[in-house]
Amino acid sequence: MSAPSHGHDAHSAPLPPALTAHVARFVVQASADQFPADALDKARKVIADTFAVILSGADSEVTEPLMRYLALESGGHSPILGTDRAASPETAALINGTFGHALDFDDVLSMMPAHPSAIIVAALIADLGAHPLTGAEFVEAYVVGIEAGARIAQGITVGHYQRGFHGTGTLGMFSALTALAKAWKLDEEHTRVAMGIASSMASGVRRNFGTMTKPLHTGLAARNAVQALRLALSGFEATQDSLEAKSGFYASYGVPGSNPQVAIDALESPAWVISDPGIALKKFACCYASHRAMDAVIRLREELGASADDVTRLTCRMPPGGMLVLTYPRPVTGLEGKFSLHYPLAAGLLDGRFTLWSFTDEAVNRPEIAALYDRIDAREDESCRDLEDPQYESRSSGSRGWVTVEMELRDGRRASLRVDKAPGHPSRELDWAAIEAKFADCAQAARLAPGVADQALAQLHALETCPDVSQLVNILHHGGRA
Numbered sequence: 001m002s003a004p005s006h007g008h009d010a011h012s013a014p015l016p017p018a019l020t021a022h023v024a025r026f027v028v029q030a031s032a033d034q035f036p037a038d039a040l041d042k043a044r045k046v047i048a049d050t051f052a053v054i055l056s057g058a059d060s061e062v063t064e065p066l067m068r069y070l071a072l073e074s075g076g077h078s079p080i081l082g083t084d085r086a087a088s089p090e091t092a093a094l095i096n097g098t099f100g101h102a103l104d105f106d107d108v109l110s111m112m113p114a115h116p117s118a119i120i121v122a123a124l125i126a127d128l129g130a131h132p133l134t135g136a137e138f139v140e141a142y143v144v145g146i147e148a149g150a151r152i153a154q155g156i157t158v159g160h161y162q163r164g165f166h167g168t169g170t171l172g173m174f175s176a177l178t179a180l181a182k183a184w185k186l187d188e189e190h191t192r193v194a195m196g197i198a199s200s201m202a203s204g205v206r207r208n209f210g211t212m213t214k215p216l217h218t219g220l221a222a223r224n225a226v227q228a229l230r231l232a233l234s235g236f237e238a239t240q241d242s243l244e245a246k247s248g249f250y251a252s253y254g255v256p257g258s259n260p261q262v263a264i265d266a267l268e269s270p271a272w273v274i275s276d277p278g279i280a281l282k283k284f285a286c287c288y289a290s291h292r293a294m295d296a297v298i299r300l301r302e303e304l305g306a307s308a309d310d311v312t313r314l315t316c317r318m319p320p321g322g323m324l325v326l327t328y329p330r331p332v333t334g335l336e337g338k339f340s341l342h343y344p345l346a347a348g349l350l351d352g353r354f355t356l357w358s359f360t361d362e363a364v365n366r367p368e369i370a371a372l373y374d375r376i377d378a379r380e381d382e383s384c385r386d387l388e389d390p391q392y393e394s395r396s397s398g399s400r401g402w403v404t405v406e407m408e409l410r411d412g413r414r415a416s417l418r419v420d421k422a423p424g425h426p427s428r429e430l431d432w433a434a435i436e437a438k439f440a441d442c443a444q445a446a447r448l449a450p451g452v453a454d455q456a457l458a459q460l461h462a463l464e465t466c467p468d469v470s471q472l473v474n475i476l477h478h479g480g481r482a
Contacts, residue, residue: 058082169204
């Protein structure tokens with residue numbers, strides 16, 4: 001496979017930094033023995049969480065149309081988790097990936113900002129028949145993919161997201177692609193070609209937030225990663241400088257501040273994102289931007305011993321940019337409720353907790369919820385900006401500044417709370433007990449037979465010792481329905 005000619009001569013402008021080549025070299029050379037000491041446990045937690053949310057997606061709004069879509073395809077042996085169905089590798093990646101983000105319950109990597117893990121896991125399990133993996137290989141590929149995708153995102157900057165792109169579909173795809181390249185032991189040349197093919201597949205716009213197409217971005221990214229690698233291995237050609245070229249990914253999807261050299265420098269001496277800054281796991285099944293406010297309203301309600309009837313006013317102040325994607329002040333569907341600030345505040349007041357049911361159409365449209373909206377004052381406020389944070393503008397909506405919530409009661413009592421980090425943030429990390437409880441809830445939503453969740457969790461706790469990841473996948477595929 002020959003490298004493409006770029007047509008440069010002595011009078012041409014300097015070549016841009018060779019980011020695509022650096023990414024490919026990093027993927028080939030990286031290995032688990034380079035990871036920090038805490039990387040294995042952190043990776044196991046995120047992977048366990050990701051299998052859980054894929055299961056929960058099998059009982060979501062997207063399932064019925066996806067099953068009708070699957071009926072249009074004939075054959076296939078790649079499992080679709082939470083069901084007894086199978087499909088071709090590309091279609092299985094599409095559906096498992098979409099399931100993984102269907103409830104907006106999956107992980108958050110704020111530096112992208114995106115939700116990469118469901119894409120990576122869906123891609124890695126898509127073709128285990130042809131490309132079997134041990135648990136150790138799976139974990140290694142996952143951590144390498146997280147690192148490569150995060151550094152590509154770091155170089156393009158959050159301006160990519162602010163332009164309207166959904167980084168899960170556009171940047172998370174590269175995490176899955178590089179994880180697959182590591183797992184399938186591609187050489188540097190095939191990895192560069194696969195990245196060239198994938199660069200022409202990157203897609204996802206934020207306007208679709210609050211609809212089924214938002215989680216579809218995750219599925220498309222997983223499918224595209226699988227397809228790009230299979231095409232590259234089949235001899236399909238593509239440019240080998242797709243990220244940095246004049247008309248390549250950074251130039252087309254980036255902003256004036258996008259800089260391939262930033263990503264190259266980060267990959268030269270990786271700090272390993274899995275450990276620092278780490279990946280946030282979600283306690284609530286909705287957009288991460290609202291989680292700090294949700295945490296505050298639950299804690300204040302408990303502190304004051306209040307019910308919704310006791311509350312005369314709830315004031316929430318978000319940092320500038322904190323409500324960028326919370327665009328439904330009075331949602332009418334469960335999916336819209338996931339991208340609302342007013343709804344979860346009202347639900348927190350009314351229910352005192354959040355469950356998977358909280359973000360259903362039925363829950364969102366309760367008259368008791370509508371009656372609370374006039375008591376809620378939620379908006380962005382400069383007082384929640386962290387003036388000492390030089391990276392403030394590059395942070396995601398759910399990780400910049402802080403959130404304050406004040407609750408006022410009919411008896412004159414009031415209390416306020418400032419929340420800097422959401423529950424599940426790396427600084428407030430979910431422990432294994434919380435992950436196990438989440439896994440059990442998600443498995444129940446998928447109606448898995450009794451004991452199946454415990455079997456799967458036992459393997460996930462010691463994933464690096466698993467001789468064949470297909471064993472885990474088959475438990476979650478053939479485990480039966482309760």
